[in-house]
Amino acid sequence: MTQITVIGAGPAGVLAALRAADLGAQTTLVTNGAFGGMAANDGPVPVRTLAHVGRLMREARQLGQYGVKVGEPVLDYARLLARVREVVNEVDTHSSLRQQIDALGVIVHEQAGAARFLDPHTVETKGGLRLQADKIIICTGGVNRRLPIGGFELTSTHSDAWRLTSVPPSMLVIGAGATGVQVASIFNAFGSRVQLFEAGPRILATEDESVSAAAAVAFRESGMMVRENFGTIESFEKTATGVRMNFSKDGQRFSAEAALAVVAIGWMADTTGLNLAAAGVELNERKFVKVDEYLQTSVPHIFAAGDIIGRMMLVPQAIQGGFVAATNAVQGRKLPLLLEEEVTPMGSFTEPEYAQVGLTEAKARKTNDIVTAILNFGSTPRTIIDGRKFGFCKLIVDRKTAKILGCHVIGERAVDIVEVAAIAVAAGMRVDELARIPLSYPTYAGILVRAAVKAARELGLQVGWQSHQAA
Ligand SMILES: Cc1cc2nc3c(=O)[nH]c(=O)nc-3n(C[C@H](O)[C@H](O)[C@H](O)COP(=O)(O)OP(=O)(O)OC[C@H]3O[C@@H](n4cnc5c(N)ncnc54)[C@H](O)[C@@H]3O)c2cc1C
Numbered sequence: 001m002t003q004i005t006v007i008g009a010g011p012a013g014v015l016a017a018l019r020a021a022d023l024g025a026q027t028t029l030v031t032n033g034a035f036g037g038m039a040a041n042d043g044p045v046p047v048r049t050l051a052h053v054g055r056l057m058r059e060a061r062q063l064g065q066y067g068v069k070v071g072e073p074v075l076d077y078a079r080l081l082a083r084v085r086e087v088v089n090e091v092d093t094h095s096s097l098r099q100q101i102d103a104l105g106v107i108v109h110e111q112a113g114a115a116r117f118l119d120p121h122t123v124e125t126k127g128g129l130r131l132q133a134d135k136i137i138i139c140t141g142g143v144n145r146r147l148p149i150g151g152f153e154l155t156s157t158h159s160d161a162w163r164l165t166s167v168p169p170s171m172l173v174i175g176a177g178a179t180g181v182q183v184a185s186i187f188n189a190f191g192s193r194v195q196l197f198e199a200g201p202r203i204l205a206t207e208d209e210s211v212s213a214a215a216a217v218a219f220r221e222s223g224m225m226v227r228e229n230f231g232t233i234e235s236f237e238k239t240a241t242g243v244r245m246n247f248s249k250d251g252q253r254f255s256a257e258a259a260l261a262v263v264a265i266g267w268m269a270d271t272t273g274l275n276l277a278a279a280g281v282e283l284n285e286r287k288f289v290k291v292d293e294y295l296q297t298s299v300p301h302i303f304a305a306g307d308i309i310g311r312m313m314l315v316p317q318a319i320q321g322g323f324v325a326a327t328n329a330v331q332g333r334k335l336p337l338l339l340e341e342e343v344t345p346m347g348s349f350t351e352p353e354y355a356q357v358g359l360t361e362a363k364a365r366k367t368n369d370i371v372t373a374i375l376n377f378g379s380t381p382r383t384i385i386d387g388r389k390f391g392f393c394k395l396i397v398d399r400k401t402a403k404i405l406g407c408h409v410i411g412e413r414a415v416d417i418v419e420v421a422a423i424a425v426a427a428g429m430r431v432d433e434l435a436r437i438p439l440s441y442p443t444y445a446g447i448l449v450r451a452a453v454k455a456a457r458e459l460g461l462q463v464g465w466q467s468h469q470a471a
Pocket of ligand 1: 008030031037047115179306307312315
């Protein structure tokens with residue numbers, strides 16, 4: 001029987017262990033943290049819980065508009081953290097993955113200390129556990145990028161939110177990608193004075209330009225200071241009340257101070273401590289573990305999956321990767337990893353939410369003759385009912401084939417709206433086909449059909465009774 005050791009129990013590692021055991025391998029899963037990895041304990045689940053509280057506070061403030069009298073909401077941060085722990089535990093308790101892993105007889109070593117390679121077939125944990133296997137699957141995820149500059153140790157990451165005892169009165173957030181904007185948005189909602197710094201010309205650089213611009217407007221309107229093109233960080237230093245960031249731009253020096261500085265300037269492979277050299281596993285030019293399409297590393301019996309390989313670093317893709325790596329580790333190179341970027345919805349639970357699937361307008365224009373249709377949230381019944389009128393839904397459609405190439409949404413429930421669009425894109429739907437679907441009324445996803453009607457009209461396509469929908 002093939003012996004498999006999986007290192008790291010995040011979504012990639014758990015799926016890899018599950019699949020390997022399901023295929024009959026004698027499987028051991030070893031992790032330095034808790035079962036579920038960053039996804040369950042430090043990433044999406046707890047961060048989404050914080051974002052939910054931001055939403056609750058916002059909705060509480062809306063009550064007066066609907067005739068319900070209550071006072072100004074006051075956040076008890078300690079109680080909130082206790083609730084986050086409850087949520088994490090409840091999600092863990094309901095994870096069917098843990099039950100399946102146990103039922104299949106996978107040996108799980110949690111909190112075992114960091115594992116490192118002793119040789120190509122042996123890993124040893126800090127706690128002294130030594131494991132030998134025919135095949136090894138590395139699923140150790142990622143870590144925040146650090147800068148080799150003075151005072152960097154004074155900065156924090158999103159993980160430090162769990163160690164705070166109260167909401168900091170002020171916060172610098174450096175890096176306006178998905179993690180940075182979520183931290184900034186959440187703590188802004190909690191009452192911190194947040195300054196968001198972005199080195200590039202726009203926040204959310206991988207989103208459609210219209211979404212980046214709208215997010216910047218919304219963040220500014222909510223009181224956040226947003227500074228694009230801010231320059232280059234030179235150092236951090238301690239102040240009496242927190243931390244100061246020194247930075248320069250065009251030969252001039254500047255500084256900004258706050259109680260806390262959170263740095264979110266990139267996500268890197270967590271390879272430190274793995275001693276990959278002892279196994280001969282190579283990294284690629286981006287310093288992620290180098291794998292081929294079968295997720296095989298430069299060492300034939302060692303595979304890797306999840307954030308550690310640096311491709312589309314999201315939970316569903318980590319799960320898919322774990323499945324593929326384990327399949328190939330047990331059965332030989334059989335199953336390639338096909339990450340279909342064009343049908344992968346992505347978004348963040350900021351205030352307002354934003355999300356996308358498929359091509360941005362700029363990318364689509366390079367390859368296709370396109371039509372775009374934009375529907376403003378303020379013109380749809382459900383957003384008016386809920387008093388959530390900020391935002392829009394933008395559809396990008398190929399003029400020749402009428403197929404949907406991309407969908408970009410900012411505003412309430414953007415992530416859910418884009419899920420529906422992703423299904424349409426994956427199904428290869430024409431925009432007039434989408435326009436004919438009688439989605440429920442009045443819903444947030446309904447905006448998608450109205451945008452589709454608008455695009456179909458622009459293309460001169462018939463959409464039947466739906467054409468009378470105001471678009
Ligand atoms: C703030 C934040 C919010 C996010 N929100 C979302 C979201 O909403 N939706 C989404 O899809 N994705 C989200 N992500 C991304 C998502 O969390 C990751 O893509 C996913 O967790 C990757 O899974 P993984 O199994 O590769 O690694 P991880 O979940 O990071 O798990 C890796 C595990 O390996 C362990 N490990 C590391 N080194 C060793 C070692 N040497 N020995 C033993 N064990 C080791 C770690 O402790 C960890 O438990 C978010 C990420 C962050 C940072």
